[in-house]
Amino acid sequence: MAGAGLLSGRMLQAQSSVELRYLFYGESDGRTQVQNPNLLLHQDLGAALGQFDLMLSHDTVSGASPTGGYPTLAVTTTTSASGNRSTSASGQIPMVLYSDQRNGQSLGYSRRIGAHLPRIDLSHSVEKDYIARGFGLSDAWTMAGGRGTLHYGLSWDNDTVAPVTSLLRFPKRSRGFALGWTWILGEDDLVDVSLSRTKLEGDLNEPYLIVPVGTGTVPERRPGTRTRDALLVKQGHYFDDWDGALKTTYRFYTDDWGLRAHTLEFDYDQHLDDGWILSPELRFYTQNAASFYGAYFTTPQKFLSADYRLSAFHSIQVGCALSTELMEGLTLRLGGTYQIQQGSHPLTPMAVAPTAGSLPVFSGPGTSAADVNATTFSVGLKWQY
Amino acid sequence: MAVLTGAGSRALYTMTFPLMGGEAVIRFVEGRGQARAEQAGRAAVREARRIEAKYSRYAAQSVVSEINARAGRGPVPVDDETAFLIQSALDLGTWTGGRFDPTVGVLRKAWDFRKARVPSRGELDALLPLVDARSVVLCHGAVELLREGMELDLGGVGKEYAVDRATERLREAGVESAVVNFLGDVRTLGCRGDGQPWVVGVQDPRDRARCRFSIRVGTGAGVATSGDYERGFELAGVRYHHLLDATTGYPARGLASVTVVAPTAFAAGQLSTAAFLLGPEEGLRLLAERSGVEGALVTESGAVLATPGMARISSLAC
Known part of the structure; x- marks a missing residue:
């Protein structure tokens, strides 16, 4: 019995881990750059007390971001009082410089009760102009002798948007529901299908974005609600002969803003000699434009946005990670990705700005705010005890 | 690149x-x-x-930091370039009747524009004795700030x-053909690559997304803008900004922005700062008196005042 007790204790201890991660994300042409160190703690307190997860993260965001303004050939450069602002060059997408810091904390607790693994999650993050508060309840219900798991959950978010350009505070809430089924097929295959619906309401505008309308610009106006639906299908297969595992993921996304997106992703883990694991990945993404997206509007509309994230674009991402156990229980993981993204509808710069009595004249090579490439680099050190 | x-x-x-x-x-x-x-x-x-x-x-090893660290404790040797910049800053103070002062930076101890707080008269009065260009002595290749606590700022x-x-x-x-823009201050070299003049848009001081008007710069010139809209805050309908009148310690009033075209960015910057601090009437007069200089002033109410030659080189209908 003493032996069984020791084994039990070791198995429980092996569940706990602490991980330090650093992620760098950088976009081309001096656009957004993010540095994100974070700490993850997973502590297993035993069958009676359950397990909890703690995550602390700090994001430093800086760089330039499209304003929503239309590229024009009319002005070569702009003179202004000195400040933290970008200048717009001829024919280029107008950008604004920005920087922010975000501190986030999340706490999760779960405890197995029979065939159920209920879980509660709390999250909180603060940045200069945004406060996010989240709460989630979920359960994983194991069935069919452990071969199938039904997982379902609810989430509530209650955020506050606090634009630095305004003294007002705007609420933003979301309620989410997810339902999924994981099925182990034979020795080497696993399939997971899940559906989720999230309903957002409140101030869903990006407070700093503008929209070119007629001879001027207006702040963007988005609907006050958004219902987002997603279908996720994952399939995992283990290749015995190669000692490698391939995970294929497809995600379909749609919302009532008219946006639809498809994501297809392949992740492969190959075990090498001496405990190294090589993990290449490949990801394709495409989306169409929201119904009220436009780069330029001749007349005002009820809803309008020139945010390129609501425009049609597609991307391809390749990546690779390498991990190894440095010593017993201590794992190092290094990874990087490169993404090429292209807008589906390049904008032709405005050669002559519109006046009260005339429409703008467009000329020159097309460009899109969605044309941006991104590189990530990550390093993680995980200690399991 | x-x-x-x-x-x-x-x-x-x-x-x-x-x-x-x-x-x-x-x-x-x-x-x-x-x-x-x-x-x-x-x-x-x-x-x-x-x-x-x-x-x-902000750099501990800079010449300016060295001069400030020695304030009230004796002169610091400076090279010709530094002497030229300090003399230019002192000249700017003379043009503006003391409203510009290269030692005005010490008022940042009272003004924190990120906190949107207006300092009291007492707070400013306590600091104003340290704002005194006459206590900046520049001679024989050395500069000295006569009082401890004074801060020189060549920004x-x-x-x-x-x-x-x-x-x-x-x-x-x-x-032969270039346009250089550092945080809104511009210098051009030659004409645009297609032989056309460079076109410099002038930021609208009240709408960050728009240019108020544009200026055509033919064969190379400097263009600079001083404005109240980048570093400052608004409280009870009053805009408080970083262009402080050194004689009062409070932001200069009357103008939202001044844009100047001059043979160099250096001259354009000096004149735009001076005109802003002098206000609409005196500022316009200062620019009109200078040869080879054009300028446009946007008042706090949004009206545009410009030198006579500005209409020839800009989209302004003066």
């Missing part, structure tokens, strides 16, 4: 880099290949960073100087 367009062997090169807490952009036309272009661009960037490091009040002239010097580096490297 990004190559935006190419026409035959000539291409338009753009370099963007962080400088003095903001963004610097150098664009130039080069027809001798990418290697020469990169060489020219790098020389300009090096020069800009040299000036930033030498005169930044009022250093940025435009860096624009001119970087442009000069491009010219020395054989570039």
Whole structure:
């Protein structure tokens, strides 16, 4: 019995881990750059007390971001009082410089009760102009002798948007529901299908974005609600002969803003000699434009946005990670990705700005705010005890 | 470095880099290949960073930090370049009847524009004795701040100087056509690559997304803008900004922005600062009296006042 007790204790201890991660994300042409160190703690307190997860993260965001303004050939450069602002060059997408810091904390607790693994999650993050508060309840219900798991959950978010350009505070809430089924097929295959619906309401505008309308610009106006639906299908297969595992993921996304997106992703883990694991990945993404997206509007509309994230674009991402156990229980993981993204509808710069009595004249090579490439680099050190 | 367009062997090169807490952009036309272009661009960037490091009040090793650390404790030897910049800042104080003062930076101890708090009269009165250009002694290759606690700040002239010097580096490297923009202060070299004048948009002081008007700069000139809209805050309908009148300690009133076209960015920057601090009438008069200088002043109420020649080179219908 003493032996069984020791084994039990070791198995429980092996569940706990602490991980330090650093992620760098950088976009081309001096656009957004993010540095994100974070700490993850997973502590297993035993069958009676359950397990909890703690995550602390700090994001430093800086760089330039499209304003929503239309590229024009009319002005070569702009003179202004000195400040933290970008200048717009001829024919280029107008950008604004920005920087922010975000501190986030999340706490999760779960405890197995029979065939159920209920879980509660709390999250909180603060940045200069945004406060996010989240709460989630979920359960994983194991069935069919452990071969199938039904997982379902609810989430509530209650955020506050606090634009630095305004003294007002705007609420933003979301309620989410997810339902999924994981099925182990034979020795080497696993399939997971899940559906989720999230309903957002409140101030869903990006407070700093503008929209070119007629001879001027207006702040963007988005609907006050958004219902987002997603279908996720994952399939995992283990290749015995190669000692490698391939995970294929497809995600379909749609919302009532008219946006639809498809994501297809392949992740492969190959075990090498001496405990190294090589993990290449490949990801394709495409989306169409929201119904009220436009780069330029001749007349005002009820809803309008020139945010390129609501425009049609597609991307391809390749990546690779390498991990190894440095010593017993201590794992190092290094990874990087490169993404090429292209807008589906390049904008032709405005050669002559519109006046009260005339429409703008467009000329020159097309460009899109969605044309941006991104590189990530990550390093993680995980200690399991 | 990004190559935006190419026409035959000539291409338009753009370099963007962080400088003095903001963004610097150098664009130039080069027809001798990418290697020469990169060489020219790098020389300009090096020069800009040299000036930033030498005169930044935030860098502990800068000349300005050394002078400030010795305030009230004796003179500090300076080279000709530093002496020129300090003398220029003192001249600017003379033009404005003391409203500009190169030692006004000490008032930042009372004004914190990020906290949106207006300091009391008492707080400012306690600091104003340290704002005194007459206590900056520049002679025989040395400068001395006579009172302990005084702070020299060459930010009022250093940025435009860096624009001119970087442009000069491009010219020395054989570039004939360029536009250099450091945080909104501009210097052009030659004409645009297609022979047309460079077009410089002037930021609308009350709408960050728009240009209020544009200026055509033919054969090379400096364009600079001083405005109340970048560093400041609004409280009870009153705008408080960083362009402080050294005689009162409070922000200068009457104007929202001043844009000046002059032979160099340095001159344009000095004059735009001076005109802003002097207010609409005196400011316009100062610009009109200078030959080879044009300017436009946007008042707090949104009206535009301009020198007679401005209409010829801009989209303003004066």
